[in-house]
Amino acid sequence: MELQAIWFFLWGLLWAVFFMTDGFDFGVGTIYPFIGKTDTDKKTMISAIGPLWDGNEVWLITAGGVTFAAFPAVYATMFSALYTPLMLILFALIIRGVSIEFRSQIESPGWKKIWDACFFIGSAAPALLFGVAFANIFQGLPIDGDGIFHGNLLTLLNPYGLLGGVLFLCLFIQHGALWLCIRTEGDLQARAINVSGKSWPVVLVLTLVFVVSSYFATDLFKNYFAQPLLFIVIIAAVVSLLGVRFYLKKQSFFMAWGASSLTIVLATFFGVIGLFPTLFGSNMNPEYSLTAYNSSSSPLTLKIMLGVVICFIPLVIAYQAWAYKVFSVKVKEEDLHHGESY
Amino acid sequence: MDVVFLSRLQFAAATMFHFLFVPLTLGLSVLLAFMETRYARTGDEDYLRMTKFFGKLFLINFAVGVVTGITLEFQFGTNWSRYSEYVGDVFGSLLAIEASVAFFLESTFIGIWMFGWKKLSAKAHAFVMWLVAIAGSLSAIWILAANSWMQHPVGYAIRNGRAELTDFLAIVFQKFALLEMFHTLTASYIFGAFFVMGVSAYHLLKKNEVQLFTKAFNMALVVGLVSSVLAFISGDLHGIHVAEVQPAKLAAMESHWETAERAPVFLFAIPDEENETNLIEIGRLPGVLSFLATHDFNAKITGLKDIPKEERPPVLITSLAFKAMVGLGTFFPLITLLLWIKRKKLLENPLLLKIMLFSIPLPVVALESGWVLAEVGRQPWIVYGLMKTSDAASPVAGPQVLFTLIAFVIVYGLLGAVGYYLMFKNAKKGPEAA
Numbered sequence: 001m002e003l004q005a006i007w008f009f010l011w012g013l014l015w016a017v018f019f020m021t022d023g024f025d026f027g028v029g030t031i032y033p034f035i036g037k038t039d040t041d042k043k044t045m046i047s048a049i050g051p052l053w054d055g056n057e058v059w060l061i062t063a064g065g066v067t068f069a070a071f072p073a074v075y076a077t078m079f080s081a082l083y084t085p086l087m088l089i090l091f092a093l094i095i096r097g098v099s100i101e102f103r104s105q106i107e108s109p110g111w112k113k114i115w116d117a118c119f120f121i122g123s124a125a126p127a128l129l130f131g132v133a134f135a136n137i138f139q140g141l142p143i144d145g146d147g148i149f150h151g152n153l154l155t156l157l158n159p160y161g162l163l164g165g166v167l168f169l170c171l172f173i174q175h176g177a178l179w180l181c182i183r184t185e186g187d188l189q190a191r192a193i194n195v196s197g198k199s200w201p202v203v204l205v206l207t208l209v210f211v212v213s214s215y216f217a218t219d220l221f222k223n224y225f226a227q228p229l230l231f232i233v234i235i236a237a238v239v240s241l242l243g244v245r246f247y248l249k250k251q252s253f254f255m256a257w258g259a260s261s262l263t264i265v266l267a268t269f270f271g272v273i274g275l276f277p278t279l280f281g282s283n284m285n286p287e288y289s290l291t292a293y294n295s296s297s298s299p300l301t302l303k304i305m306l307g308v309v310i311c312f313i314p315l316v317i318a319y320q321a322w323a324y325k326v327f328s329v330k331v332k333e334e335d336l337h338h339g340e341s342y
Numbered sequence: 343m344d345v346v347f348l349s350r351l352q353f354a355a356a357t358m359f360h361f362l363f364v365p366l367t368l369g370l371s372v373l374l375a376f377m378e379t380r381y382a383r384t385g386d387e388d389y390l391r392m393t394k395f396f397g398k399l400f401l402i403n404f405a406v407g408v409v410t411g412i413t414l415e416f417q418f419g420t421n422w423s424r425y426s427e428y429v430g431d432v433f434g435s436l437l438a439i440e441a442s443v444a445f446f447l448e449s450t451f452i453g454i455w456m457f458g459w460k461k462l463s464a465k466a467h468a469f470v471m472w473l474v475a476i477a478g479s480l481s482a483i484w485i486l487a488a489n490s491w492m493q494h495p496v497g498y499a500i501r502n503g504r505a506e507l508t509d510f511l512a513i514v515f516q517k518f519a520l521l522e523m524f525h526t527l528t529a530s531y532i533f534g535a536f537f538v539m540g541v542s543a544y545h546l547l548k549k550n551e552v553q554l555f556t557k558a559f560n561m562a563l564v565v566g567l568v569s570s571v572l573a574f575i576s577g578d579l580h581g582i583h584v585a586e587v588q589p590a591k592l593a594a595m596e597s598h599w600e601t602a603e604r605a606p607v608f609l610f611a612i613p614d615e616e617n618e619t620n621l622i623e624i625g626r627l628p629g630v631l632s633f634l635a636t637h638d639f640n641a642k643i644t645g646l647k648d649i650p651k652e653e654r655p656p657v658l659i660t661s662l663a664f665k666a667m668v669g670l671g672t673f674f675p676l677i678t679l680l681l682w683i684k685r686k687k688l689l690e691n692p693l694l695l696k697i698m699l700f701s702i703p704l705p706v707v708a709l710e711s712g713w714v715l716a717e718v719g720r721q722p723w724i725v726y727g728l729m730k731t732s733d734a735a736s737p738v739a740g741p742q743v744l745f746t747l748i749a750f751v752i753v754y755g756l757l758g759a760v761g762y763y764l765m766f767k768n769a770k771k772g773p774e775a776a
Binding site: 100 | 438
């Protein structure tokens with residue numbers, strides 16, 4: 001495979017891993033006001049993602065950095081075209097990060113209410129907006145030959161874009177609820193199980209609607225029809241989503257969460273494979289589209305970066321997996337009083 | 343509305359705010375690692391309580407530093423897309439390496455450190471703080487390599503209408519980068535040391551936890567003395583190199599107008615850019631500029647008048663930033679040396695302790711001035727000699743940028759206020775009871 005193609009799929013993989021990891025943090029933040037009834041519930045929920053969210057967010061930084069390094073023209077055009085939604089996402093991520101840290105600093109109900117609201121908005125907004133952004137990327141945007149975007153925020157809020165947003169939000173809600181099933185106990189866990197169970201059919205329906213709409217709204221299926229073997233990815237996504245249901249019924253939450261992780265990665269790859277080799281498509285004129293071939297860095301840069309990624313990303317995965325293992329145990333009430341939590 | 347100007351303001355606001363917190367993260371993490379290692383080795387509970395106390399302040403600072411860093415990575419794309427497209431082949435890889443090699447390590451292990459007190463042994467826990475400290479400095483090294491390339495581009499060729507990488511190692515190991523890394527890191531360690539000394543001084547003045555804070559103070563004093571001497575030396579070397587590769591910046595730093603041998607330094611000067619002269623000149627030291635720039639009192643130094651007007655940086659800001667940085671950079675080794683001489687009788691010296699308490703913000707003033715000097719002094723270039731800042735902005739609408747600029751100022755202003763309030767509150771409260 002050519003370097004550009006390898007980088008195209010690495011680019012997709014980094015975004016997929018970001019959605020898989022930070023996705024459950026977003027999900028926990030989104031259901032936080034609804035199933036966190038008491039202050040102890042809330043502290044437990046924040047502590048359930050507390051040790052991990054920061055490391056998870058670095059997948060976003062890396063995905064952004066790799067876009068810059070491997071496809072500078074895409075980095076430049078995509079982020080200036082998506083100026084407003086990207087800034088909204090960044091501000092949301094800022095207030096999410098500090099709300100986690102600040103909330104526990106002062107024991108006052110008013111103070112906590114402010115940061116509770118920030119935590120919710122800072123989690124739900126990026127979940128929704130990333131979905132809207134990616135659905136629009138799947139669909140193509142009004143980009144001219146100079147990389148100038150001819151549209152505004154409302155251009156992005158078309159039905160297919162919104163469908164993508166809602167799908168992401170629901171995927172992450174399910175994903176976050178499953179993580180809470182792993183890390184909590186008692187009433188809170190029962191509520192998390194309830195959310196997981198109820199969100200599942202919604203996710204299933206949305207996934208199917210999204211796949212079918214993609215047929216009409218995008219060119220994603222072109223690659224699939226050219227290479228029918230690729231349909232396995234879509235089938236695998238649906239099978240792993242069925243797996244979520246299966247393991248949830250058996251109360252093996254870790255497996256259910258794993259199946260949900262796989263669903264998110266495969267759902268992202270459904271789009272990434274369909275896009276190939278286009279990274280940022282123009283719907284004004286296909287010639288303006290930025291592809292892995294016309295927007296990549298020089299072969300030397302791609303090679304050096306490939307070396308870096310091959311050496312370091314497995315290492316990152318190894319120590320993050322260790323961190324996940326250390327912190328996949330239940331958050332106990334006594335932990336909340338020992339400075340081991342928020 | 344001028345998109346370039348608004349984007350510059352926004353980038354300056356975002357970077358300078360981020361940089362209020364980052365150097366403290368770098369410096370304090372090293373001190374925390376020393377403190378916790380001491381605890382793991384000796385079992386002395388004072389060091390454990392010290393680690394937890396300063397650790398709490400560290401985490402508040404870290405949180406604000408981290409969240410404000412995310413926007414920076416993306417602003418090159420949102421606001422400087424022409425720049426990103428033109429130099430991304432070289433510049434982008436440095437940012438991507440920073441994330442995958444260093445930032446992952448720092449962010450993953452800070453979570454483990456924070457929540458892992460009971461899950462890890464004392465030694466393993468201290469080791470985790472070392473990983474955080476090393477990863478932080480490593481992160482800075484990659485970012486500074488990227489910045490150094492903007493200051494003094496090497497290892498590239500113009501091909502396919504853009505700057506393409508030709509020699510990766512030349513970029514990372516170029517003299518400018520090594521000096522900038524050494525100078526910025528040592529300056530950051532000064533901030534960590536002055537923070538610990540200042541907070542300790544506050545409690546020592548109140549005769550609160552005297553034993554613990556004496557230990558903390560002495561530990562920070564060693565780090566502060568060593569790093570302020572090293573920052574001073576590296577600053578001198580860096581200055582010589584800047585004189586060599588960025589003559590316009592050097593001339594602006596000293597508001598030096600006429601090309602001359604035995605070029606002077608003024609202790610204080612206010613430049614008048616319109617009339618190409620200085621309004622006020624106080625304390626003329628002949629030959630000193632020649633000496634600082636080359637270590638030879640008689641060397642010829644190019645004046646601003648011999649640099650085309652459109653290639654001169656803003657002289658007033660550059661020169662004031664330089665003076666602030668150098669003044670403070672001279673104060674740090676002197677005061678820490680004095681403290682070192684008097685270290686046995688600290689408690690009998692409330693004046694010295696008070697000076698240290700009020701010196702807490704000084705290192706960050708020096709650090710910010712250093713950055714203003716580096717960045718404003720590079721103008722009008724975004725990449726020195728290669729690309730002008732005015733050609734680098736994104737084709738976005740002015741009002742869009744104005745809107746986000748206002749949002750940045752409001753959101754960051756609130757974050758800063760809350761962050762500092764929480765740090766003050768916890769610093770005053772002192773360590774938890776044993």
